Amino acid sequence: MTVTASSASRAAEILSQPVALNGLTVPNRIVMAPMTRQFSPGGVPGEDVRSYYARRAAAGVGLIVTEGTYVGHESAGQSDRVPRFHGAEQLAGWAKVAEAVHAEGGTIVPQLWHIGMVRNQGDPPYADAPAVGPSGLRLDGTEGPGRAMTLSDLDDVVGAFAEAAAAAERIGFDGVELHGAHGYLLDQFLWATTNRRTDAYGGDPVARTKFAAEIVAAVREAVSPGFPVLFRFSQWKLGAYDARLAESPDELAAILAPLAAAGVDAFHASSRRYWLPEFEGSELNLAGWTKKLTGKPTVTVGSVGLNGDFIRAFVGEGAPVQGIDNLLDRLERDEFDLVAVGRALLQDPQWAAKVLGNRLDELEPYDAAALKTLS
Numbered sequence: 470m471t472v473t474a475s476s477a478s479r480a481a482e483i484l485s486q487p488v489a490l491n492g493l494t495v496p497n498r499i500v501m502a503p504m505t506r507q508f509s510p511g512g513v514p515g516e517d518v519r520s521y522y523a524r525r526a527a528a529g530v531g532l533i534v535t536e537g538t539y540v541g542h543e544s545a546g547q548s549d550r551v552p553r554f555h556g557a558e559q560l561a562g563w564a565k566v567a568e569a570v571h572a573e574g575g576t577i578v579p580q581l582w583h584i585g586m587v588r589n590q591g592d593p594p595y596a597d598a599p600a601v602g603p604s605g606l607r608l609d610g611t612e613g614p615g616r617a618m619t620l621s622d623l624d625d626v627v628g629a630f631a632e633a634a635a636a637a638e639r640i641g642f643d644g645v646e647l648h649g650a651h652g653y654l655l656d657q658f659l660w661a662t663t664n665r666r667t668d669a670y671g672g673d674p675v676a677r678t679k680f681a682a683e684i685v686a687a688v689r690e691a692v693s694p695g696f697p698v699l700f701r702f703s704q705w706k707l708g709a710y711d712a713r714l715a716e717s718p719d720e721l722a723a724i725l726a727p728l729a730a731a732g733v734d735a736f737h738a739s740s741r742r743y744w745l746p747e748f749e750g751s752e753l754n755l756a757g758w759t760k761k762l763t764g765k766p767t768v769t770v771g772s773v774g775l776n777g778d779f780i781r782a783f784v785g786e787g788a789p790v791q792g793i794d795n796l797l798d799r800l801e802r803d804e805f806d807l808v809a810v811g812r813a814l815l816q817d818p819q820w821a822a823k824v825l826g827n828r829l830d831e832l833e834p835y836d837a838a839a840l841k842t843l844s
Contacts, residue, residue, distance in 0.1 A: 492695025526575025
């Protein structure tokens with residue numbers, strides 16, 4: 470394939486610009502999106518995990534957001550191979566990951582995660598722990614198995630997120646990301662389908678944001694003022710791709726404002742296709758609306774670099790709406806600040822180096838076989 474020189478140089482120029490997130494300067498606009506890998510037996514990230522992230526940093530990824538890591542609450546997870554962000558051995562493993570990424574010139578934040586009612590009771594790492602959520606409802610709105618969280622449960626989970634954030638700063642990470650997307654615990658509180666509470670944590674969009682905002686505030690209090698706190702959210706949920714937290718910009722603003730006020734420094738707006746407009750009457754995507762409404766830096770994500778159409782647009786063989794020029798135009802308009810790349814970076818650890826180095830003709834289409842390895 471023949472590379473269009475102007476598109477290649479423009480991509481390198483725009484994506485290589487640094488971005489400030491509170492006290493952190495990310496060296497370029499390319500973010501590695503969080504992706505669950507399940508290569509950490511006992512919840513401990515080993516040498517293979519360290520090398521996996523270090524390779525991406527060495528190739529020029531500006532900010533790495535780790536795979537989701539379980540906070541220290543017994544109901545947080547459902548696999549003994551997903552890493553945990555609590556425990557001496559687990560944190561020692563993560564400290565080595567952060568050190569390796571820094572040695573390659575990258576920056577890194579752990580994604581802190583509680584899956585809530587997505588959990589199946591009886592699953593490891595704590596088989597006896599119940600699934601818990603705002604109202605004991607699954608993502609389809611049906612009851613358990615599991616139960617609604619008590620006020621004591623809420624306090625415990627807030628504390629677990631704060632402790633994990635403090636640990637992240639202590640062992641050398643550059644910030645934290647709180648997982649509030651895709652139908653997991655924080656998102657279950659934000660979404661009316663799974664939050665039927667009648668106390669202060671349920672009701673209108675602002676009330677449904679109360680729990681997540683309390684977690685943000687506790688995390689903000691547990692870390693230094695300049696330590697960035699990112700918050701990932703989405704409209705869509707697992708198995709409910711048409712779900713929506715907000716039907717209008719005003720509804721979205723009602724959800725985001727308490728989170729921003731509580732201490733979120735940047736929002737990671739997860740959409741399945743970044744090029745689709747979020748609301749009628751505007752071309753802004755979810756990250757674009759988030760930045761407009763909050764004034765905070767945003768990360769866009771959603772099929773960036775994933776399919777053949779995107780790659781052909783990179784190298785000049787047509788320009789569908791999801792092509793590189795569309796993405797670069799949006800960055801130049803300051804619609805959003807950073808671009809997260811997911812499965813394309815599983816396929817090719819050198820993805821960022823190829824884009825930043827004008828080697829776009831070497832980009833490879835995604836193959837699902839990449840999910841089976843930690844290359």
